[in-house]
Each structure stands twice: as structure tokens, then as C-alpha cells.
Amino acid sequence: xxxxxxxxxxxxxxxxxxxxxxxxxxxxxxxxxxxxxxxxxxxxxxxxxxxxxxxxxxxxxxxxxxxxxxxxxxxxxxxxxxxxxxxxxxxxxxxxxxxxxxxxxxxxxxxxxxxxxxxxxxxxxxxxxxxxxxxxxxxxxxxxxxxxxxxxxxxxxxxxxxxxxxxxxxxxxxxxxxxxxxxxxxxxxxxxxxxxxxxxxxxxxxxxxxxxxxxxxxxxxxxxxxxxxxxxxxxxxxxxxxxxxxxxxxxxxxxxxxxxxxxxxxxxxxxxxxxxxxxxxxxxxxxxxxxxxxxxxxxxxxxxxxxxxxxxxxxxxxxxxxxxxxxxxxxxxxxxxxxxxxxxxxxxxxxxxxxxxxxxxxxxxxxxxxxxxxxxxxxxxxxxxxxxxxxxxxxxxxxxxxxxxxxxxxxxxxxxxxxxxxxxxxxxxxxxxxxxxxxxxxxxxxxxxxxxxxxxxxxxxxxxxxxxxxxxxxxxxxxxxxxxxxxxxxxxxxxxxxxxxxxxxxxxxxxxxxxxxxxxxxxxxxxxxxxxxxxxxxxxxxxxxxxxxxxxxxxxxxxxxxxxxxxxxxxxxxxxxxxxxxxxxxxxxxxxxxxxxxxxxxxxxxxxxxxxxxxxxxx
Amino acid sequence: xxxxxxxxxxxxxxxxxxxxxxxxxxxxxxxxxxxxxxxxxxxxxxxxxxxxxxxxxxxxxxxxxxxxxxxxxxxxxxxxxxxxxxxxxxxxxxxxxxxxxxxxxxxxxxxxxxxxxxxxxxxxxxxxxxxxxxxxxxxxxxxxxxxxxxxxxxxxxxxxxxxxxxxxxxxxxxxxxxxxxxxxxxxxxxxxxxxxxxxxxxxxxxxxxxxxxxxxxxxxxxxxxxxxxxxxxxxxxxxxxxxxxxxxxxxxxxxxxxxxxxxxxxxxxxxxxxxxxxxxxxxxxxxxxxxxxxxxxxxxxxxxxxxxxxxxxxxxxxxxxxxxxxxxxxxxxxxxxxxxx
Numbered sequence: 001x002x003x004x005x006x007x008x009x010x011x012x013x014x015x016x017x018x019x020x021x022x023x024x025x026x027x028x029x030x031x032x033x034x035x036x037x038x039x040x041x042x043x044x045x046x047x048x049x050x051x052x053x054x055x056x057x058x059x060x061x062x063x064x065x066x067x068x069x070x071x072x073x074x075x076x077x078x079x080x081x082x083x084x085x086x087x088x089x090x091x092x093x094x095x096x097x098x099x100x101x102x103x104x105x106x107x108x109x110x111x112x113x114x115x116x117x118x119x120x121x122x123x124x125x126x127x128x129x130x131x132x133x134x135x136x137x138x139x140x141x142x143x144x145x146x147x148x149x150x151x152x153x154x155x156x157x158x159x160x161x162x163x164x165x166x167x168x169x170x171x172x173x174x175x176x177x178x179x180x181x182x183x184x185x186x187x188x189x190x191x192x193x194x195x196x197x198x199x200x201x202x203x204x205x206x207x208x209x210x211x212x213x214x215x216x217x218x219x220x221x222x223x224x225x226x227x228x229x230x231x232x233x234x235x236x237x238x239x240x241x242x243x244x245x246x247x248x249x250x251x252x253x254x255x256x257x258x259x260x261x262x263x264x265x266x267x268x269x270x271x272x273x274x275x276x277x278x279x280x281x282x283x284x285x286x287x288x289x290x291x292x293x294x295x296x297x298x299x300x301x302x303x304x305x306x307x308x309x310x311x312x313x314x315x316x317x318x319x320x321x322x323x324x325x326x327x328x329x330x331x332x333x334x335x336x337x338x339x340x341x342x343x344x345x346x347x348x349x350x351x352x353x354x355x356x357x358x359x360x361x362x363x364x365x366x367x368x369x370x371x372x373x374x375x376x377x378x379x380x381x382x383x384x385x386x387x388x389x390x391x392x393x394x395x396x397x398x399x400x401x402x403x404x405x406x407x408x409x410x411x412x413x414x415x416x417x418x419x420x421x422x423x424x425x426x427x428x429x430x431x432x433x434x435x436x437x438x439x440x441x442x443x444x445x446x447x448x449x450x451x452x453x454x455x456x457x458x459x460x461x462x463x464x465x466x467x468x469x470x471x472x473x474x475x476x477x478x479x480x481x482x483x484x485x486x487x488x489x490x491x492x493x494x495x496x497x498x499x500x501x502x503x504x505x506x507x508x509x510x511x512x513x514x515x516x517x518x519x520x521x522x523x524x525x526x527x528x529x530x531x532x533x534x535x536x537x538x539x540x541x542x543x544x545x546x547x548x549x550x551x552x553x554x555x556x557x558x559x560x561x562x563x564x565x566x567x568x569x570x571x572x573x574x575x576x577x578x579x580x581x582x583x584x585x586x587x588x589x590x591x592x593x594x595x596x597x598x599x600x601x602x603x604x605x606x607x608x609x610x611x612x613x614x615x616x617x618x619x
Numbered sequence: 620x621x622x623x624x625x626x627x628x629x630x631x632x633x634x635x636x637x638x639x640x641x642x643x644x645x646x647x648x649x650x651x652x653x654x655x656x657x658x659x660x661x662x663x664x665x666x667x668x669x670x671x672x673x674x675x676x677x678x679x680x681x682x683x684x685x686x687x688x689x690x691x692x693x694x695x696x697x698x699x700x701x702x703x704x705x706x707x708x709x710x711x712x713x714x715x716x717x718x719x720x721x722x723x724x725x726x727x728x729x730x731x732x733x734x735x736x737x738x739x740x741x742x743x744x745x746x747x748x749x750x751x752x753x754x755x756x757x758x759x760x761x762x763x764x765x766x767x768x769x770x771x772x773x774x775x776x777x778x779x780x781x782x783x784x785x786x787x788x789x790x791x792x793x794x795x796x797x798x799x800x801x802x803x804x805x806x807x808x809x810x811x812x813x814x815x816x817x818x819x820x821x822x823x824x825x826x827x828x829x830x831x832x833x834x835x836x837x838x839x840x841x842x843x844x845x846x847x848x849x850x851x852x853x854x855x856x857x858x859x860x861x862x863x864x865x866x867x868x869x870x871x872x873x874x875x876x877x878x879x880x881x882x883x884x885x886x887x888x889x890x891x892x893x894x895x896x897x898x899x900x901x902x903x904x905x906x907x908x909x910x911x912x913x914x915x916x917x918x919x920x921x922x923x924x925x926x927x928x929x930x931x932x933x934x935x936x937x938x939x940x941x942x943x944x945x946x947x948x949x950x951x952x953x954x955x956x957x958x959x960x
Binding site for chain 1: 948
């Protein structure tokens, strides 16, 4: 008997297991397969900070959530339709996010006495057998046993054989959700191209998993999700950190500058370094510095020499870079600082997401030190905003922060990628010997936007000195003159404020241009807010969504947009940082929805808050 | 390399219009003068020269050199020069630092600069005191030193810069002093010719907060007894009338009286010998004390080793040869796409 195929509009599936079970890879493969099929999608990998956390324990559970559909998808999904668990700990940690009646695909070999003990199941009875899962559709599969059986003649050791068991699960999932194995087979060929025996073993296990679904009567229903109706064009799947790296390379190419990337490894920013290091044929120079301070200082040195200096880190590393960012501001050199935010303070939650470094970016330096700040809304948007950070830094000769976060960094979505010609081009305004006046060069002479020129060492006649000490405007010579300091502080503030003239106006993402509630977001809350506001507008509520990408300075029409609504609600994965900025800048009594749990907002949380506000407005 | 313009630039042309603001009598003046004298002899165009400093008295130096310059932040000059040299390998880059800047707040960066061996000239002005902050002990101050921050005497064991740098696999280490301009000139010339990080420690007198720290090495009465000027291929001889020599007894340096020894028995200085350079670096006691070794000056060690920036450029070239000049459209497109029509 073959299973019936049921068509559905969207599926949320969560893969979970030990952090050594290959969960992230399984999730990524299934994601790519769906992306290539033509679904819209959003992902949320969630893993412990430890590389190989204690096996079988709740603390060691790694998860990968995928939401894909034939409709527009904004978030990785609030609740799951299907849960794939490699052991009892994975089930225990994630059952709460499974819908009633949802599917559980369980590796029964991860439910033995040892695993029950490790996962602290006090009764000692497997939940697969105690009736507690009667509200779900459970598919228990002896994955480990079947994988070993499949490869018993392969000549591989047990350890190697067991490492392929995620392919069995993937095969079964591909069958259950009506997808073919082609992409994964190609992937395995590429990944193990130097070890053909592993290509063969993994492919064999993958197929075994697929056919297991097909030939056994485990499941009577399969699910199919049609292609999504997305704007015409060619797409690829894109993750946030990769998009950031590509945005930097594209900006270097479109400005004709050499990209220098000084960085010190830190979660969750390191993948940007890894990606850039692969592309030295673009003239990219990556420098793994001895520490965070050297990373930023080397980027400043590169910028002084006429390159596009970029550094990246996460919160703790950004804290260390503070003094040097102030130096870049004083030197008036381009510098891009990428902060892939994670849970803080201090070491905080390295692998979890948060948006609590906004005030650090905007205000976190000694002295009056304005630095421009932009932020990406979605994984693929990291490309646009990393590019924008470079453009603004070069055009305004000033440091610019680009804020991403752990959720964007590791999340993925379909990306209708641009071609080179579709990207804007921009140029550094380099000084030449023609800028000499009576044989003298004034390094701090400014244009109408108060921007100085970039005078590169090696250029005849433009020898000049710059430094972190307060300087006389024009000459750049050291000056302790009181009026000059006031003048320079005002000048630097105005210079950064002028950036607002060079960024797009704030638009309304969804909903009317005026109304009762504006849900204002920044960064990775985009998907959850958009999904919530879409539901609410369809239900007839007066709610709109605006998402601000230019956080300092704000777009020129920003206040006007905010004042077009009775109430402004700002959901943030912090305790109210943008809200504080909006209140202090515009005296608008914005309301916060704040959460710092290391996980993104759900659509439901935002909807509930908006409905509560609408209710209050009526009263 | 930069184009050679022999003698086209004078020391005078390297001065800026900025008033030099070190304290009257500071040893820094002598170093500035020698650098301005030496640079025109190098045949490097002025626009290709960059001076980068950190923070401290010495670090004001770039403002007095009519070249490109940056007065950066405390301790971080090694990182700034690393980035600059990575992207502009042809520039002649000089890093000016002090004992606090290089060995305390910037200690980490210094050792990494040395192991990477960027082609930089580092002038470390060692005055064994914090001058700009008005007189606290530094990482090279002697144990027990009484300063404003150590009224009962410093508890810190001092760094030995020569041993530290050689320990970090520095490819060039030399020592000179402000009060011996002729020697300093020679050392600076050699340092600038060395391809790699040329580390020059210069004893510099802070006449306000640590006056006379090095007088034993500079005063006529004591200089010849307390110093040892090493030269490649020459025996190690010192003393008022060259009456003492240094001999190696296994790994142990021993002072011998030349009355009872011949030059052939002595340690012949070899700049290329890392092992012996490490022994020389350990001549660090107080030479005024009975039986202590004299303090060495000159080039301790010089080695040819690939420079980071050259390797980096080569890697970029190799990547271009292997994968072709970067094609942005192909990169943006990636390997797996799907089309919605």
C-alpha cells in the first residue's frame, strides 16, 4: 500500500539531536532541496555553545527549524508540524513547540535506558512507549540499527557508519515531504570528493531512508508543498553571514577599492571571515589578528593606506574595539564595523541571538563620538546593508556600524540575487597634488557635506599627519584651543548627521501610511512583525509595519512617519533600546515589546501585544 | 621598492612647521635628529615614507616628520602598521614607540608583529619610566624603583626587551642610545636596510622623571667599562683600554683579562647565530656591579625570513591564477539556483 499524498501550503519542521548528530547539515540539506524546488522559506538553527556538548543531555541538544511553503514565508514558524528527534533529550527539549496532532519522527535507538537516564526521564520509561505521545503521529524508526545493517558490508568502522545515520533520517524526510534526493546526492559527491567510499556509504544510507518510507507501511500520509508564487527571477538560498561577506566583496568591487578584513574569531561572526578567506581571487585580504583591538586597528591602517578597511565581531569584541572606533572617527577615515550580535552582557549567550548592542553601537565610546549605524532585516538583507555600510563609510569618510545578529547570521532565505550592473557604484574621493594650495596640503579641508578627502600615502606632495588628539580644522595640527574643540565636536556631529541626506526615506513595509498602531522594528524581528501585521491587517485592524534600517542617523522623514500613528509599538530582543532612542530623539511615547530569551519573537507574541494595544486605544 | 633619489631630500626638508614640544634636554631630540639625517641617505621618496606611533612622549614623533604620519592609540601601532603594510607593501613604514606603549599596553601586538615579520622599522624609545603621565614606573624599570605609583619600591620584575623580542622570533634586534649619535646612525641605517621587522631599542634619557638611568653607559668615566659594542665578525672586547674580553665557556659568557687571553680565544660576534644572540640578550645585569657583564650595543641578530605582506600578496596572486580574477556575477549567483518565470 502506498501512502496518500496530501497537499498543504506550509510546513514547519524541526530537526533535533545531539550537537554531534549532524543536525545542522541535515537541516541545511533539506532546506536547500526545498529552496531549489521553489518554496519560500525561513530557517532557524539553534545550537549549544559547546562543539560537542555532553551526549544525550538536554544541554547538548542542537536544533534546526525550517518553515517552507507555497505561500510567502516570513519566519521560521511559531509551532512545528513535524519534529525529527535523534534521541529522547531532543524530544523532551522540543515537544512543547510541536502542534497537537503533529508528526514525530524518532530514532528509537536514542530512547534506550542510557538515553532516558541522560535526559533525566525520571520514570525510566520511554515516552515512545508510555502513551504520553498519544496526541501525536509518531513514527519510531530504528535508525542506528538500520544504518548499520545497510552498511554492514561497506568495510567502514562502526564509528564511520554511525556518522551517516543522519542521511537515513534525511532520506525518510525527503520521502515524507515529497522531495527527491538529487541535490543531496550531488552535495555528497562534492563534499567527499576525495573519499569515494564515504560518498557511496552516505548515498546508500540516504536511499535506504527514502525507500524505507516507500516500502514499509510506517506512514499512510505524505505531504506535498507546491512551489511558492514569488516574483519572477532567479533565486538562490542565502544565509546571513554569507550575505554579509558577499556584500563586502561587492562593495569593494563597485568602488574599485581593495577589501581588507581584519578580524579575530568569535561566535557568531567567524563565518564572515571564513567566507571572505575563500575569495582571495577578488583581491580580498583577510587578516586573522591576534585580538579584537588589533583586528580593528589593522583595518584602520589599511584604510589610511586607501583600502576599504572592515572589521567584524560580536558584542564582547566590539566592546574591545571601542577606542579604535573613536580613533577612526577622529582620523575621518572609512571603516566598517560588523557586529553579529549575540546574547550579552559579557560572554552572555554566544550561540543565541539578541539585539542588545544597539546603544553600544550608537553611543558606546568615550567623548562625543557619533558613528553611523545600519542594520539588516533578513538574512539576505545582510548583503544590502553590508554594502550600504561600505558606501556610507567611503562617501562620508567615517566609521559605520553594520548590525546583524545570530539569528540572521545562521538563518537562510531565498534570495533574488542582483547582477553586478544592478548594484550602485561609488568612489572614494581621493586627494591629488592639485589639491595643494600654495604648496600646502590641508588634510581636513571639507566639502559641502563636511567630508574631507582621502590622501593616500605614496601621493606626491600630500604628506600630512593625522591622529587621535584633537586637531585644528583644515591643517590637522594638534590643537588644544577651546573654541576649536567645540568647533570640531560640532563639525563631526553635523558631518555624521549629513548622512541622513544620503539614505533612502523611511517607508511603510505593510499597511496604511496612517493609523492606530505602527509596529516599528529593526533588525531580525522583521519576519515575525511582518507576519503578525499581515494577519492583523487581513483581520481588518488598523496596524502598519515599518522597519528601520538606518538607525543613526535616522532617515529624514522618520519622525513624520512615526507621528502618523496613534501609537508606536517597538518589539525588540532587548529591554527597549530603540524605544529609548525614539523617546529621547522625538519625545514620542513609544511602547515596547521586549524579550531577551536568546530566541526570536513568534508571530503570536507580536499579534497579542498589538491586540492588547488596540484594545487600550478603544477604551 | 621606492625609486631611488640619492640625496634629493635633506634633513631640513623632513622637519615640519610644528614646534617640537618635548622637554628641554630630552633624549628624543637626538633620535629625531638622527632619523632626519639618516632618511635622506636611504633614497626613498618622501611620499613613500610613513611614521606611525602609539601614545606616549615618543609617539609625538610623527608630527615632527614631514612625511605621511599617524599618531594612533596607546599600544596599537603594531596593528595599524600591519594593516597598512598588508595593503601598501611598497611603503617605507616606521613605527615609533616607547617602553610603556610597546611592552606594556601594546605588548601583545608587538610580539605578533615580530613573529609575522612585516617589513617595518620599529624604534623603541626606552627610558624606563612613564613620562607623559608624569613619572610612574614602566615595564622596563628596575625592581624596587621608587616612583609616584611605587613609593615603597616597584615589585615588578622588568622586561628584558632583547630577550623578549628574540623570544618572539624577531628577525632583527639592535640596541643603541640617544647619547651616541654616530652609533645610532649606523644602527638606523642597518635597520632600514633589513627586510623584515627591524627592532631597534634606543636607550633614551628622560631628564625629568628618570634622569641618568643610562649614564653608566654614556658617561666618559664609566662608558668603556660598562658597555660592549658588538660588530659582526669581531671579537668581543671592552674596557677603558680594551683590557677585557668575553669568552664563551660552553653556553656561559665569561669575562677574561686580555693579559692572559688572545683575541682568538674570544667570542666572535655572529649576527646570524640565533643561539648566541639569545645569550647576548641575557647580558642584562647591572654592569656597575662587580663581576657583571657589560651591556651590549649594536646589532644582536639579523635573519632573512619571508615577510607577511609578501606572502599575503603571493596568496592573492595564487588565488587569481588558480580561480581566475574574481567574477562578481558568478559569486553572487553561486552554484545552486532556481528560476521563477
